[in-house]
């Protein structure tokens with residue numbers, strides 16, 4: 001832990017540590033480092049890396065339904081996504097390590113679906129070495145900030161206090177964000193997706209919202225399980241869209257009543273709030289928005305990435 005050079009108040013109720021230029025929530029750093037040192041990726045693995053609050057719950061459901069579509073169809077009442085939370089079908093690697101459940105990795109059917117929030121440069125070396133597929137998802141930083149604040153407020157342990165919003169926003173502008181600065185996280189994955197388009201797919205929440213069918217088709221091709229013309233005609237893509245729709249997912253009993261988490265336990269319903277683009281307008285002032293826009297413009301300049 002000698003490379004931890006800074007600690008900061010977090011954006012919610014617990015502090016973050018800066019480790020090799022990225023901010024980690026206190027409770028996740030040891031598990032992430034353990035996983036980084038010991039996780040052995042397989043060539044068939046599918047790794048989903050996401051910016052926190054960028055739609056991970058949604059994209060996990062989409063990838064699960066695409067990859068497992070020959071096993072389950074939404075017409076069957078037994079589809080796992082109608083019976084459980086997508087984080088249970090598609091776990092985070094850091095959660096597996098947090099619960100000391102590494103044995104689970106040996107028994108997962110291929111392709112193993114595993115998720116992380118960490119930056120590309122911190123991924124276990126075996127991920128790049130194995131040549132497995134990596135999907136990255138990000139979102140407009142202003143919406144991610146607002147979504148994160150609501151989420152942390154919902155899941156905070158009784159008696160803990162949230163960092164006041166102005167202070168949290170100042171920290172965010174300085175790059176403090178779980179597994180961020182988010183601009184550095186986005187740029188790392190962006191660069192890799194350009195360098196190795198067959199290995200890294202870069203997605204934005206806003207693009208999924210705009211044309212989900214097109215993105216599902218692209219995703220299936222990237223994951224080497226393209227839809228046949230017959231499947232498209234049969235409406236399989238539309239079925240997946242419906243199964244993963246915000247209202248459908250939000251109303252699944254396991255997503256309303258089930259619980260999640262090891263460090264703090266909270267209701268799965270915390271993963272579903274509004275699911276909209278631009279909700280930041282109702283929560284941060286125009287001056288705050290201008291300040292963030294300027295930072296994002298400077299940081300992403302020349303990358304081709306815009307929000």
Ligand code: A3P
Nearest residue numbers: 053054055056057058147245246272273274275
């Ligand atoms: P909001 O807080 O803006 O509503 P994550 O899954 O990475 O934690 O991201 C959570 C965000 O994704 C929340 O955004 C949540 O409402 C939204 N979300 C969850 N399920 C969704 C779905 N099926 N479709 C669209 N957005 C979804």
